[in-house]
Amino acid sequence: MRAMFHDWPGLALKSFYWLFVLYLFLPLSLMVAVSFKDASFISFPLGNLTIDWYAKVIQDKQFLDACLYTIMIAAATTAIATVIGVWIAMLIGSLRGATQYVAFAIACLPAVVPGMISAISLRIFITTIDLPTGTVAIILGHVVHAVPFVVVMVLTRLRSMPGNLVDAARDLGADSTVTFFRVTLPYLGPAIFGGMIFCLLLSSDDFVRTFFLGGYRPTLPMLIFARVQSGMSPEINVMATLVLVVTAVVGLYAEYLTRRSRIR
């Protein structure tokens, strides 16, 4: 007991942590709670609970279409960004000395350029090359943003790879292609998987780039934004709650899988 009172730094650390958790979860919990509220405006106390809003949302054609569109773009972004990202990581991994650092810095640049700047420049770019706004342009924008994250994750794993695994494969008769697909790629597996999940989340969450590059068909963030502008309603809370649950599940599952593969 005495020890506990004397351990001020420890106690302070713990309290700050729990305050942070509260700060993190309070708004989210409110949002979720209101999505069950039996009234069309947001107020307290909650009163009667209902799942009517959920029923309404999942019959909302616009919402479903936006979901589908978001998933489609995310999937395409992920596929393209993963291939490019792994490729660049392998390239950087094979470089030596100063060139390696320069190449790495350039590859990371898109991740740190402010979203707005990147969005505007991409918009100017697609106009210049006469590419219409819409699906292709959105995917282009998302890929540019997602690649650095794949590169960093894959490169980190690549650096931890024992150098003589590749030597061993070559020694046993594999040429460089076979070595890549049968030894290097499986070794990078967990990192690539993590990178892919990251791409999915980045793309489906992106607003700024999509806003500048999109056409008339809205992605989910665009749709929610449009709805918010015409007034808050429990329907928006429902959509947000659904997004929250799906992302959390995907994120936790990914974490579980990478953890399991790390133990091996």
Place this chain on the structure above:
Amino acid sequence: MEPVVQFENVRKSFGSFVAVDNLNLNIERGKFVTLLGPSGCGKSTTLRMLGGFETPTEGRILLSGRDVTMVPPNRRNVNIVFQDYALFPHMTVAKNIAFGLELKGVDQKQIQRRVSELLELVQLQEFASRLPSELSGGQRQRVALMRALAPDPDVLLLDEPLSALDAKLRQTMQIELKAIQEQTGKTFMFVTHDQEEALTMSDTIVVMNNGRIEQMGDPASLYKRPGSAFVATFLGETNLLRSDVVGTDAGEAAVRWNGMTIKASAGALSPKAGDAIYVVLRPEAIQCSAGEPGVANRVKGRIRQRVFKGNHTSLKVEIGEGHLLNALVHPSEVEGLSLDDIWVGWSAEATTLIPSRNAS
């Protein structure tokens, strides 16, 4: 018979640093050959050149008579057992061993037969479907060995494969490795800096120093007749006595050391009076007694240190003023001896002479 491996005037430099120089080495088929030398002497570089991972700066390497100097690793018939095993972490034991066979295009049935045959050789049948991370160090070692043996290479290269194991396991593996080599009749080229390992397993030891071959031969003759001070001190413990030749007579030389005259067999050398020379005297060649021994060389001394090691006793004997000889004797030999007044002696045949210009 044609040697399976031939190094012809091979030289390898990294920038201005010469790692291997003027290497000429023929290796006979079916032999256990060990490259022995201190750290950084170019053993791994030699092995990696044979494996195809380094290209010689000069010279040629022939494998079964074919010039492979410029052939990439995947197209030459040698396999390496890496120091840290380099097992593929995502493949099971069986898959690891099958890897080289699959790439050779062997059909699945035959692969399975060969894999289980090899696993049986090292008693790892039950471990076929485990991942490398689920094995002990010794088991990983065996799997790495079998993976390298599976594609039936002309030569198996082993780069300090036992150094990650603890002392006890290392000894077991030394014997097992030698047994496997004899059983399979493969040519093994083994790299180590551990002289005991080299003496235990090899048919031929190649002693390297500073990128060059210092001496090669079978373990017993290298140990008995080292050609240089470096080999004498690197292979086993030794007393190296710097002396001057005073006379020669029928294959024997008389030399002066520390005020005494030593008779030593001249071996291949033909020393002349006045030459500076080293006498190699192995600690176990020295005998101790209370009375004067009946051998060619004998001198009185004092025991300065005595360490009981179980099956033998290690002594430091002082001769004259401050000259210490290391001796290994049977414990019963020194029982009841007075420490300050003993005789030490050794025969002329127990010693070898080394010209002192070879001293490093």
